[in-house]
Amino acid sequence: MESFISLWGAFPSDIQYLVWTLLKIVAIIAPVMLVVAYYTYAERKVISYIQVRIGPNRVGPKGWLQPIADAVKLMFKEIIIPTNANKLLFIIAPVITLGPALAAWAVFPFDEKLVLADINAGLLYILALTSVGVYGVIIAGWASNSKYALLGAMRSAAQIVAYEIAMGFALVGVLVAAGSLNLGEIIKAQEGGLFAWFWLPLLPLFGVYVISGVAETNRAPFDVAEGESEIVAGFHVEYSGMLFAVFFLAEYANMILIAALTAVMFLGGWLSPFQGWPVLGPLFARHLSPLPL
Amino acid sequence: MTLEKLIFYVLAAVVLLSATMVVTRRNPVHSALFLILTFVACSGIWLLAEAEFLAIVLVLVYVGAVMVLFVFVLMMLDIDIAVLRAGFIKLLPLGIVLAIAMAAELILIVGPGNFGLEQYAVPARHAADYSNTEELGSVLYTVYMYPFEIAAVILLVAIIAAIGLTMRKRPGAKYLDPAGQVAVKSGDRIRVVSMDAEKG
Numbered sequence: 001m002e003s004f005i006s007l008w009g010a011f012p013s014d015i016q017y018l019v020w021t022l023l024k025i026v027a028i029i030a031p032v033m034l035v036v037a038y039y040t041y042a043e044r045k046v047i048s049y050i051q052v053r054i055g056p057n058r059v060g061p062k063g064w065l066q067p068i069a070d071a072v073k074l075m076f077k078e079i080i081i082p083t084n085a086n087k088l089l090f091i092i093a094p095v096i097t098l099g100p101a102l103a104a105w106a107v108f109p110f111d112e113k114l115v116l117a118d119i120n121a122g123l124l125y126i127l128a129l130t131s132v133g134v135y136g137v138i139i140a141g142w143a144s145n146s147k148y149a150l151l152g153a154m155r156s157a158a159q160i161v162a163y164e165i166a167m168g169f170a171l172v173g174v175l176v177a178a179g180s181l182n183l184g185e186i187i188k189a190q191e192g193g194l195f196a197w198f199w200l201p202l203l204p205l206f207g208v209y210v211i212s213g214v215a216e217t218n219r220a221p222f223d224v225a226e227g228e229s230e231i232v233a234g235f236h237v238e239y240s241g242m243l244f245a246v247f248f249l250a251e252y253a254n255m256i257l258i259a260a261l262t263a264v265m266f267l268g269g270w271l272s273p274f275q276g277w278p279v280l281g282p283l284f285a286r287h288l289s290p291l292p293l
Numbered sequence: 294m295t296l297e298k299l300i301f302y303v304l305a306a307v308v309l310l311s312a313t314m315v316v317t318r319r320n321p322v323h324s325a326l327f328l329i330l331t332f333v334a335c336s337g338i339w340l341l342a343e344a345e346f347l348a349i350v351l352v353l354v355y356v357g358a359v360m361v362l363f364v365f366v367l368m369m370l371d372i373d374i375a376v377l378r379a380g381f382i383k384l385l386p387l388g389i390v391l392a393i394a395m396a397a398e399l400i401l402i403v404g405p406g407n408f409g410l411e412q413y414a415v416p417a418r419h420a421a422d423y424s425n426t427e428e429l430g431s432v433l434y435t436v437y438m439y440p441f442e443i444a445a446v447i448l449l450v451a452i453i454a455a456i457g458l459t460m461r462k463r464p465g466a467k468y469l470d471p472a473g474q475v476a477v478k479s480g481d482r483i484r485v486v487s488m489d490a491e492k493g
Contacts, residue, residue, distance in 0.1 A: 014296070089326075120424045124349040131357025135329070138361065142322060142368050150368065161361050181426055 024116050028105050036252040037067035077241035082145050085238070089143035094239070094246035097136025100129040101253040108260060109184045111270050122183040123175055126261065127168055130216075133254065134160045137235050140247070144238040152234035156218060156225035163212040163222075170209040173202050174265045187269035193276050197268040206266045213258040217251065301341055307334040321367045325360060332356050343419055346426040 008016070041056065041063070048055030056063035081090055107122035109115040119125060134157050141153020175181055177198055178189035190197045199206045215222040226234045236247045263269060274280035311334065314327040332355050339348035433441050 119345070121345050121349055121426055124346070124353065124426075128349045128353040128357060131353055134357070134361055135364075138364055138368070139326070142364075154365070154368075157361065157365070161358065164357070 021116075025106075028108075028116060029102055032102065032105065032253055032256060033249070035256055036249055037071065039252055039256070040070070040248075041067045071245065074245040075242055079241040079243055080238070082238050085145040086143040089139050090238075091243065093136045093140035093143060094243050094250065095136070096139060097133050097250035098246050098253065100133040101250050101257060104129045104257055107183055109187060109264065109269060112184070115184060118182070118184060121181045123171060123181045123186070126183075127171065130254075130257075131164055133250070134164075136247075136250065140239070141235040144235075146238050148232050149235050149237050152225065152232070152237065156235050159218065159222065159225060160216055163215040166208055166212040167216060170205040170212065171265065173205040174198055177202060183264050183269075187264060187271060190268045191271060191275060193281075194268075194273040196275075197266065197271070197273075199266040202266065209262065209266065213262065217255045217258055219255070297341065301338065304334045304337045304341070307331075308338065321370075321372055322364065325364050325367050328363075329356055329360050332360070342416075343423070344425055346429055 011019075044066075045055045045063075056066035059065040059069045081087055104126045106117045107115065107119055107125050109118075137153050137160065138157045141149045141151075141157075144150070174186060178186040180186060180189065218225045236244060239247060272281075272284045272286070274284045308331055311327045311330040315324045315331065318324045318327060332351055336348040336351040336356075339345075339351065
């Protein structure tokens with residue numbers, strides 16, 4: 001350990017900074033990936049219980065290893081590229097969808113000081129990045145050289161672009177109320193317990209945000225982007241194997257991101273819901289000093 | 294060479310290369326995608342210049358909204374490239390003259406006579422708590438209050454005009470009336486007939 005520390009200190013500070021930042025990125029992205037995997041499992045389980053089925057229960061105890069088995073299966077499947085498809089764009093499209101969905105986590109505050117990049121214009125950064133993700137959908141549909149994929153991409157992209165405006169305007173209300181674009185400041189502006197959080201003073205905007213968030217991520221009842229009878233699977237019909245898996249990852253990562261942003265903008269982020277309450281307040285108050293990242 | 298300089302030169306090279314690609318690619322969709330790359334690299338350069346608000350808004354507005362609509366339209370169009378290039382040789386002399394005139398004008402304006410280190414000192418670095426957004430906001434809402442408000446009103450008028458132009462009743466469009474669907478009774482749909490069994 002001693003020799004390791006002295007070896008570490010011998011590196012130039014730029015390299016140290018780079019390695020340290022990369023480790024932090026892994027510490028953020030790895031849980032997101034894991035949560036994506038188990039959200040798919042939870043979704044399949046809950047849907048099957050709704051439909052009086054059992055759902056995945058074969059791989060591992062109670063089917064807990066099913067997402068991992070799925071990931072391994074997708075990794076070893078062949079990637080089929082359609083004839084006359086634009087090869088480079090076809091391969092790059094899933095990356096363009098996943099990249100922004102993960103990069104947006106950079107400014108996300110997990111705790112008072114637990115944030116990778118504490119930038120002033122954090123909210124704008126997230127809006128900009130989520131608006132770039134739509135290109136993956138459009139490029140995937142176009143590069144597939146397939147009519148179904150193109151029509152699916154049009155439907156999906158039109159919906160994403162349309163609801164983004166409503167979402168952006170809902171967030172304008174939040175930034176006016178908080179007086180800052182920094183996500184940490186926005187959370188601090190909501191101090192004062194459950195009823196001081198922005199969901200109550202900005203209740204209509206909260207509704208708009210949640211609805212357009214559901215529409216942004218193409219979930220039911222806004223799942224027009226997927227229609228088995230008309231456009232097969234939507235923009236990713238031609239994708240298989242790992243490329244399809246990356247689209248899938250991006251979709252779920254986006255859902256988690258939107259949910260997390262709702263928590264930051266409207267539900268008080270890391271704050272205690274009982275702040276300033278008689279008995280519960282001190283009970284749920286912070287006992288540990290905030291972790292610096 | 295510092296890291297900052299390296300990043301600047303990489304971004305500048307990407308901007309120049311992709312801007313050239315925009316005008317030389319034959320496929321218009323590729324051109325549009327290269328234009329997007331130009332915008333993204335440009336916003337990186339603005340970030341280096343500590344103009345983070347403008348950099349992010351460039352991505353948000355131009356990349357995230359304007360170019361999406363461009364790409365949408367381009368993908369739907371069936372462009373015949375042969376027709377587009379038909380008059381290329383015939384119009385080439387005029388094109389060259391125009392290009393030279395444009396280049397000369399640009400060099401006159403942004404050449405070393407007006408820009409460069411003699412005219413502009415090296416900008417001072419701002420402190421870490423400097424917020425580009427706040428600075429822009431305070432200037433926009435004090436010094437440039439009237440131009441800002443007038444621009445906002447003109448944009449509002451444009452939005453209303455666009456909605457007015459496109460919101461028209463189309464004859465012959467087939468709609469379903471949800472209220473009618475809900476109010477329907479089984480008696481409207483089926484008729485229960487009682488009839489005697491027939492002898493086979």
